[in-house]
Amino acid sequence: MKKRFLLKASLILIPILLLLISFKEGWVLDNGLALTPPMGWNSWNKFGCNVNESLIKETAAALVRTGMKDAGYQYVVIDDCWQIARDDKGNIIADPKRFPSGMKALADYVHSLGLKFGLYSDAGTKTCQGRPGSFGYELQDARQYAAWGVDYLKYDWCNHGSQDSISSYTAMRDALKQAGRPIVFSICEWGSTKPWLWAKDIGNLWRTTEDIQDCWECRRDWGGMGFPRILDLQVGLEVYAGPGHWNDPDMLEVGNGGLTLIEYRAHFSLWCILAAPLMAGNDIRTMAPEIAAILTNKEVIAVDQDTLGKQGRKVRDDGDCEVWAKQLADGSQAVVLFNRSGAEARIPVNWTEIGFPAKSDAPVRDLWKKADLGLFKGSYAAPVPAHGAVMIKVRPK
Numbered sequence: 001m002k003k004r005f006l007l008k009a010s011l012i013l014i015p016i017l018l019l020l021i022s023f024k025e026g027w028v029l030d031n032g033l034a035l036t037p038p039m040g041w042n043s044w045n046k047f048g049c050n051v052n053e054s055l056i057k058e059t060a061a062a063l064v065r066t067g068m069k070d071a072g073y074q075y076v077v078i079d080d081c082w083q084i085a086r087d088d089k090g091n092i093i094a095d096p097k098r099f100p101s102g103m104k105a106l107a108d109y110v111h112s113l114g115l116k117f118g119l120y121s122d123a124g125t126k127t128c129q130g131r132p133g134s135f136g137y138e139l140q141d142a143r144q145y146a147a148w149g150v151d152y153l154k155y156d157w158c159n160h161g162s163q164d165s166i167s168s169y170t171a172m173r174d175a176l177k178q179a180g181r182p183i184v185f186s187i188c189e190w191g192s193t194k195p196w197l198w199a200k201d202i203g204n205l206w207r208t209t210e211d212i213q214d215c216w217e218c219r220r221d222w223g224g225m226g227f228p229r230i231l232d233l234q235v236g237l238e239v240y241a242g243p244g245h246w247n248d249p250d251m252l253e254v255g256n257g258g259l260t261l262i263e264y265r266a267h268f269s270l271w272c273i274l275a276a277p278l279m280a281g282n283d284i285r286t287m288a289p290e291i292a293a294i295l296t297n298k299e300v301i302a303v304d305q306d307t308l309g310k311q312g313r314k315v316r317d318d319g320d321c322e323v324w325a326k327q328l329a330d331g332s333q334a335v336v337l338f339n340r341s342g343a344e345a346r347i348p349v350n351w352t353e354i355g356f357p358a359k360s361d362a363p364v365r366d367l368w369k370k371a372d373l374g375l376f377k378g379s380y381a382a383p384v385p386a387h388g389a390v391m392i393k394v395r396p397k
């Protein structure tokens with residue numbers, strides 16, 4: 001009797017189990033990575049195509065020396081232009097002049113410093129700079145990356161012809177899985193097919209806009225824009241982010257010279273409120289102490305890296321003055337008061353706007369001053385410099 005029951009039960013349960021496993025294998029990104037937004041450095045914003053082995057090694061060493069690694073920056077990612085051709089077997093070849101020791105040796109060096117290593121490719125036939133893309137070579141490339149010790153892949157969308165974005169990114173997700181090495185998968189199709197609607201089970205992060213520029217307000221013909229304009233395009237996307245799958249408003253421009261320190265502090269504060277991936281894009285080897293101080297402010301980074309994994313949202317927009325807030329795991333709210341105008345402005349935040357009782361007393365901490373400001377009943381207001389941000393953490397008693 002017992003035997004027959006077990007037999008019957010297993011006849012029903014085994015197919016269900018197999019179905020669940022195949023569903024998981026085939027359709028879900030389950031690499032267990034990026035449970036908080038990935039942090040690291042990427043070559044593109046500062047160096048463009050001018051990448052080589054010594055730059056990457058020196059940058060990796062500088063990440064350690066400057067305290068960036070301690071602050072959480074982990075992935076050293078070479079963007080476009082490391083690849084030059086394919087050999088007669090279709091294997092991707094790293095430019096031997098720029099990377100004479102090869103990618104495996106470079107990855108080993110980066111790993112020896114306790115950091116992780118990343119590369120860039122493209123879902124189309126060619127990258128944005130005309131280097132070989134991965135279309136038709138997904139598995140071969142994924143296996144090569146795994147053999148080299150790659151931990152992060154940024155995957156672009158140039159030269160995709162009539163390819164469909166969902167199937168193209170799914171193909172590389174499945175190839176990476178088959179290659180067997182845990183690799184953060186960074187989707188970069190600029191928000192063109194609304195990846196927030198489909199990429200959760202495909203990539204760990206997805207770009208939401210065209211390329212960031214190191215400027216306050218500028219637009220490029222092909223769509224590049226400064227961080228305030230990118231910020232505008234994040235409104236409403238907060239519901240799509242969470243542990244393992246993040247909106248990516250693009251890499252940081254902090255330290256690249258086009259903005260003031262006040263503007264860079266605002267850029268960094270807002271990226272942390274957005275739970276954005278924090279990929280530094282400046283020259284780490286030579287950065288000024290004031291730039292390092294922005295990029296390594298641990299209290300601000302803690303907001304970005306909060307384990308609850310909630311992306312912040314805009315809670316008030318008074319034209320030039322905005323209030324953004326992000327719920328944190330300990331029950332507190334991180335708040336950014338952002339002033340887009342050309343003159344100092346006093347910006348208030350009411351406790352009710354961030355989900356706290358109207359008359360409650362709440363201690364406020366200023367995350368840039370690194371100072372407790374005392375108890376505030378019902379609201380807090382601060383003078384915010386032109387193009388600047390004040391960032392606080394609040395939790396009623």
Ligand code: GLA
Nearest residue numbers: 044079080128129156188211
């Ligand atoms: C696209 C991406 C950028 C960068 C370049 C490289 O523009 O959006 O982030 O990777 O390609 O060519």
